Amino acid sequence: MPELPEVETTRRGLSPLISHQTIKQVVVREARLRQPAVPEQLNLAASQRIQQVNRRAKYLQLQLQSGEIIIHLGMSGHLRVVSQDTPVKKHDHIDIVFTNGQCLRFNDPRRFGLVVWNDLPLAEHVLFQHLGPEPLTDAFDSEYLYQKSRKRRQSIKPFIMDNQTVVGVGNIYAQESLFKAGINPKREAGRISFSRYQVLVREIKHVLEKAINLGGTSLKDFYQTDGKPGYFAQELLVYGRESLPCTHCETPLKAIKLGGRASTYCGTCQR
DNA sequence: CGAGCAACCTGCATGC
DNA sequence: TGCATGCAGGTTGCTC
Numbered sequence: 001m002p003e004l005p006e007v008e009t010t011r012r013g014l015s016p017l018i019s020h021q022t023i024k025q026v027v028v029r030e031a032r033l034r035q036p037a038v039p040e041q042l043n044l045a046a047s048q049r050i051q052q053v054n055r056r057a058k059y060l061q062l063q064l065q066s067g068e069i070i071i072h073l074g075m076s077g078h079l080r081v082v083s084q085d086t087p088v089k090k091h092d093h094i095d096i097v098f099t100n101g102q103c104l105r106f107n108d109p110r111r112f113g114l115v116v117w118n119d120l121p122l123a124e125h126v127l128f129q130h131l132g133p134e135p136l137t138d139a140f141d142s143e144y145l146y147q148k149s150r151k152r153r154q155s156i157k158p159f160i161m162d163n164q165t166v167v168g169v170g171n172i173y174a175q176e177s178l179f180k181a182g183i184n185p186k187r188e189a190g191r192i193s194f195s196r197y198q199v200l201v202r203e204i205k206h207v208l209e210k211a212i213n214l215g216g217t218s219l220k221d222f223y224q225t226d227g228k229p230g231y232f233a234q235e236l237l238v239y240g241r242e243s244l245p246c247t248h249c250e251t252p253l254k255a256i257k258l259g260g261r262a263s264t265y266c267g268t269c270q271r
Numbered sequence: 272c273g274a275g276c277a278a279c280c281t282g283c284a285t286g287c
Numbered sequence: 288t289g290c291a292t293g294c295a296g297g298t299t300g301c302t303c
Contacts, residue, residue: 002296002297003296003297006296032280034279034297034298034299058297058298072297072298073296073297074280074296074297074298075280075281075295075296075297075298076280076281076282076295076296091281108280108281109280109281109282110279110280110281110282110295110297111279111280111281112279112280112297112298113297151273152273152274153273153274154273154274154275158274158275161297163297163298170296170297171295171296171297172296173296217296219295219296220282220283220295220296222296239296259274259275259276260275260276260277262294262295
């Protein structure tokens with residue numbers, strides 16, 4: 001699934017294709033997503049024009065004249081722009097149909113994603129209420145992360161994956177950032193020095209920026225909107241590399257579970 | 272309150 | 288070949 005770089009890649013690919021398109025109707029074939037897709041609400045978008053395609057955390061926002069459609073890709077969601085008469089495939093749950101005969105087609109095998117209507121002011125939407133800062137903005141800096149971590153007994157990895165700490169850092173990029181920063185994923189967040197947080201914040205930003213520039217990470221089922229894979233997969237240093245040699249010191253990488261998520265790291269380079 | 276864990280779902284790889 | 292098991296890029300809601 002998509003972490004922030006994959007969602008941002010999707011946004012950038014989609015934006016030129018659907019900005020300024022007028023929505024004709026929204027077709028819901030399968031409403032049972034993380035939150036139910038309500039056709040009557042989604043069709044309030046009908047005859048409105050898409051002004052902009054935005055992103056907050058891992059949510060995409062199709063900004064309309066009044067209101068927005070919020071989309072989350074969950075673990076397995078995809079968006080494609082296709083002709084409206086393209087035959088429907090398995091798990092093609094929702095079509096946002098445009099007046100030009102094309103549609104934005106949402107496919108999500110595991111149905112952890114969502115497509116919902118919102119016409120409240122953005123900050124008030126319940127989905128966004130408890131989100132931390134965007135990792136690529138100045139609001140996310142070492143001062144912030146250090147202060148936020150004080151008295152936290154939680155391990156650093158689940159701490160930076162928590163959307164209330166910072167948004168968009170998922171299981172791949174948390175592992176990669178911690179490796180680059182030389183921090184053991186098990187280390188207590190509250191017992192990490194300010195100077196180490198300076199390094200960590202820098203690495204989180206670098207890793208995410210680089211992944212965005214390469215079009216995200218394609219593991220099995222993520223593709224950019226033009227059908228090409230994301231090329232960050234070949235940059236992965238620890239994710240999915242259990243028992244393979246560390247790229248820095250050759251020690252076989254260890255794999256543990258933290259907060260229920262697989263975590264690979266180097267016991268020598270990460271302290 | 273923080274922290275850990277199960278649950279939500281389907282598809283795929285693995286092992287018997 | 289079939290079947291059971293475990294795992295997957297996220298988020299939330301329930302426990303303690």
